[in-house]
Amino acid sequence: MPQQFPAEARLNAERRQWLHWAGAAVLAALALAAxxxxxxxxxxxxxxxxxxxxxxxxxxxxxxxxxxxxxxxxxxxxxxxxxxxxxxxxxxxxxxxxxxxxxxxxxxxxxxxxxxxxxxxxxxxxxxxxxxxxxxxxxxxxxxxxxxSDRPSRAHDLSFPYSIRLALWPWRWLYFDPEPPPVAADASAETARGAYLVESLGHCGECHTPRNWLGARNEDRKLAGNVDGPEGDKAPNITPDPDTGLGSWSREDVIRVLETGLLPDFDAVGGAMGEVVRATSKLTAEDRAAIAAYLATVPGVPNPDAPATQPEF
Amino acid sequence: MRFGNRVAVAAAAGALVIAVGLGSGAIRTEAAMGAKDVIETRQKAMKELGGHMKAINGFVEKGEGDAAMVAEHATAIAQTSMKIPELFPEGTSLADSHGVKTAAKPEIWSDRPGFEKAAMSLGTEAEELAEAAKGGDKQAIAAAFGELGKNGCGGCHSNFRQKQD
Missing domain, CATH: 1.10.760 (Cytochrome Bc1 Complex; Chain D, domain 2)
Known part of the structure; x- marks a missing residue:
């Protein structure tokens, strides 16, 4: 250890002390702020x-x-x-x-x-x-x-062969595509937001797109309505098809059903969609408009078996 | 007079059999007619409720009419809401055999308190809209209208209606 003159040592000690307090103050400030x-x-x-x-x-x-x-x-x-x-x-x-x-x-x-x-x-x-x-x-x-909540989760009650969980591996291999559907390059910011809400977050296709016997969604009939919806309900066609979809609905009609549950004939939606409206009614007006904007851009597919309510003229 | 007595008894018995037969037949048709009438009456009542909602929406979305008109329609909805439980008597569900198309789920009868509560909430929401209309604030009217559709109409339709087509 190099020898220090007493004065230098005292100075260093003071400096160290000052540094010590300054450092502590900075640390304390960080600790409070972080x-x-x-x-x-x-x-x-x-x-x-x-x-x-x-x-x-x-x-x-x-x-x-x-x-x-x-x-x-x-x-x-x-x-x-x-x-x-x-x-x-x-x-x-x-x-x-x-x-x-x-x-x-x-x-x-x-x-x-x-x-x-x-x-x-x-x-x-x-x-x-x-x-x-x-x-x-x-x-x-x-x-x-x-x-x-300490409420235990309940096991699913499935019919054969759907009860075989191992079968989910080949199912994933066949049907699971982790990439969301691509958004058109010329889509507006509103339509892109609507696509995210409809396709990903809101998962509308889970009920409104028909499934095959293995439960995979038929994307060729995306959002074109599903006669075998949950709870035995029909999930109607929400593509822009003019006769069986939303093609004859105004933008306000689409927004209104998401906000109030009221259809263009002023009947109110029921079943699973009644539950969904509890969620969509809490979205911002911009997000409801974005959903309407995106739905107007998907391919129209006719589906007389699960038609949407048509407006009365 | 023994023979005469027997004839009388036989005639009376015969008449009774015929009367009972006719009577029960009549009762059966009346029950079937009853279900049909009730279902048609309530479907008409629901259409009328839709008409009121449409009129109110005209004000909310396009500024048609005025707040007083909204209050009138909302009050009419509240009044109809009180009649809803009696429009759903036993034997008129979609699972009963009356040959009429209806969307009334059996849950209306298996969960009667829940159903009556849902019908009552239609009245409460409609009264709140009538109050908002009397206040005259358009934003409050629009908000109450949304709640009425979602919780009033939708509250009942979510659990107690299953559309058949």
């Missing part, structure tokens, strides 16, 4: 996630009638059997409380559990695959802000 801005960011993500979860209507399948929101349990009757939406509150055992960001992204966008098991496509991961990672993680932040 969580504050972190908290603000988190609150922002939760609010954004709440809106996105509404657009995706997570509550629709993951909540039992009159039950705790997102605690699971709602029965979804389909031609393949009855599915029960699981508990997605942040409970560490019964919910998704132990999931990492990666677990959540893989489940939402790839349809795989944290253990790597495939989900049934009743969980619309084939649509959610198009959700951006940032939006997906905002949804996770929102879900993790909910009160945890």
């Amino acid at each position: 969580p504050a801005s972190g908290r603000a960011q988190e609150a922002d993500a939760v609010a954004r996630g709440r809106y996105l979860a509404t657009a995706a209507n997570c509550v629709g399948c993951h909540t039992e009638p009159n039950g705790a929101e997102y605690a699971g349990g709602r029965a979804l009757k389909t031609p393949f059997g009855t599915f029960y939406g699981p508990n997605i509150t942040p409970h560490p055992e019964q919910g998704i409380g132990s999931w990492s960001d990666e677990d959540f992204l893989r489940a939402l966008k790839r349809g795989l559990s944290p253990e790597g098991h495939p989900y049934y496509p009743a969980f619309p991961y084939t649509s959610f695959a198009g959700i951006t990672d940032a939006d997906a993680l905002a949804i996770k932040a929102f879900l993790f802000s909910l009160p945890p």
Whole structure:
């Protein structure tokens, strides 16, 4: 160790002390500021996630009638059997409380559990695959802000052969395309936003596009209506076909049904769509308009078996 | 007079058999007619509700008419809402055999309290719209109209109606 003159040593000691206090002050300031801005960011993500979860209507399948929101349990009757939406509150055992960001992204966008098991496509991961990672993680932040529920998730009740979970692997290989449908190069920002809401977040095609006997959506008849919708309901044609779709609806007609549930003949939608309107009525007016704008651009497909209500002239 | 008595008894019995036969036949037709009439009456009532909604929408979307007109239609909806439970008597669901097309799900009877609550909420939402109309604020009217469609009409249709076509 080099020897120091006493004066120099004293100066160094003072300097060190000064540096020590200055450093401590800076650290303290950072320590106070960081969580504050972190908290603000988190609150922002939760609010954004709440809106996105509404657009995706997570509550629709993951909540039992009159039950705790997102605690699971709602029965979804389909031609393949009855599915029960699981508990997605942040409970560490019964919910998704132990999931990492990666677990959540893989489940939402790839349809795989944290253990790597495939989900049934009743969980619309084939649509959610198009959700951006940032939006997906905002949804996770929102879900993790909910009160945890210890309600256990219920096993699905499926008919043979759909009860064979291993069969989901070849199904994925045949039908799962993680790429969202491409948006036309000349699409306006509004139409592109509408495409994201309809195709990915809002997963409209899960009910309005018909499925084959293996449950895969027939994209050649995208949004052209499905006679075998959930709960035995018909999901009508929402393509711009003039006779059996929305071709004769005005833009206001489309926006109105999303906002109020009222059809162009002033009947009110029922069944599963009645539930969906609870979600779409909470969207911004801009987002409802974007949905209407995008629906006007998809190919029109006639479907007399599941026609949309036609306006009276 | 024994023979006469027997004739009288036989005649009376015969008449009774015929009367009962006719009567039950009449009762059967009346029940079937009843279901048909009830279903047609309520479908007409629903159409009328739609007409009121259409008129109110004209004001909300295109500024047709005035707030007083909105209040009138909303009050009419509230009044009809009170008659809804009696328009759905037993034996008139889509699962009953009356030969008439109806969208009334059996849940209307298996969850009667839920159904009556849903019908009542149509009345409550309509009264709120009537109040908003009396206030005259267009934004409040539009908001109450949306709630009426979504929760009033839609609240019942979501759980208790299954469209047949």
